[in-house]
Amino acid sequence: MFYFPLDTLCEASHNVAKTTSVRNMAYSLGELGKRVLAVDFDPQSNLTASFSEENKILKTTIADVMTKAMDEEALPNRGEYIYTHGKINFMPSSIHLSVVEANLRMEMGSEKLLSNILEPLREEYDFILIDTNPSLGPLTINALSAADSVIIPINPEFYATMGLTDLTKTILKIRKRINPGIQFEGILMTMCDMQTNLHKEVCLEVTEAYGNGMKIFKVQIPRSIRVGEANRYGMSVVDFDKKSKAGLAYDEVAKELIAYGN
Numbered sequence: 001m002f003y004f005p006l007d008t009l010c011e012a013s014h015n016v017a018k019t020t021s022v023r024n025m026a027y028s029l030g031e032l033g034k035r036v037l038a039v040d041f042d043p044q045s046n047l048t049a050s051f052s053e054e055n056k057i058l059k060t061t062i063a064d065v066m067t068k069a070m071d072e073e074a075l076p077n078r079g080e081y082i083y084t085h086g087k088i089n090f091m092p093s094s095i096h097l098s099v100v101e102a103n104l105r106m107e108m109g110s111e112k113l114l115s116n117i118l119e120p121l122r123e124e125y126d127f128i129l130i131d132t133n134p135s136l137g138p139l140t141i142n143a144l145s146a147a148d149s150v151i152i153p154i155n156p157e158f159y160a161t162m163g164l165t166d167l168t169k170t171i172l173k174i175r176k177r178i179n180p181g182i183q184f185e186g187i188l189m190t191m192c193d194m195q196t197n198l199h200k201e202v203c204l205e206v207t208e209a210y211g212n213g214m215k216i217f218k219v220q221i222p223r224s225i226r227v228g229e230a231n232r233y234g235m236s237v238v239d240f241d242k243k244s245k246a247g248l249a250y251d252e253v254a255k256e257l258i259a260y261g262n
């Protein structure tokens, strides 16, 4: 099962908590006994940083594997690019992935390269979560071509209906042209402060606009200072603070994902 968090591709589309969501959903799914692979597919490598010890050099990354795939060369052994952190496996990224992105633009028929890399791993995992960069470039197209379904995080602070409409159209195009099986897993409201009228209004607006056609995760992720603190120490929020409301919310998201998957 592949999940792929994507934001709404509008002007202020970054910082909607894609990386934080992958990090914490992966942790919670792992704690619930699921076999999880988290794939960092963003050259910024924030997810990788959250998994690896400071200054530790990860020899082989997804950038190397993608380069081999693009050159039609044999892929490295899995053990070289799949790493372990606690109960989770992860595939790291590096800044070199931006070079891969530039090369992908000139490569014909390259949309399925990531899909081909991940396909043989399907049997080994219950969940493969792909973290992406915020633009709709060749990397994102590759992630969408590999994904079974898409989770759309929305930060109420930056919400714009136009962005979500464009995103929906893009996914429908991907479904028609490249990946007929792709589904919308659901909308996840992140960084919510339900004390504010703006956030309440946005949640209501999203439910009214999309609630009929698309699943909206029951739980909303509250804004919490603990998230930033946990990120800083390379930990999941729950691991950092067992009582953190944001961490517990991600536990609930993981349970919803498992329930939907059955």
Ligand SMILES: Nc1ncnc2c1ncn2[C@@H]1O[C@H](COP(=O)(O)OP(=O)(O)OP(=O)(O)O)[C@@H](O)[C@H]1O
Pocket: 007, 013, 014, 015, 016, 017, 018, 019, 020, 021, 042, 044, 046, 132, 133, 134, 190, 191, 192, 221, 222, 223, 224, 225, 227, 228, 231, 246
């Ligand atoms: N629930 C939360 N409460 C408070 N801060 C949060 C929460 N979730 C994420 N953040 C903070 O918001 C910032 C952006 O989060 P994150 O890096 O996960 O977003 P992103 O969508 O991956 O961004 P990018 O588009 O740059 O990849 C980070 O500093 C993170 O610590």
Ligand SMILES: [Mg+2]
Pocket: 018, 019, 020, 042, 046, 131, 132
């Ligand atoms: Mg990110």
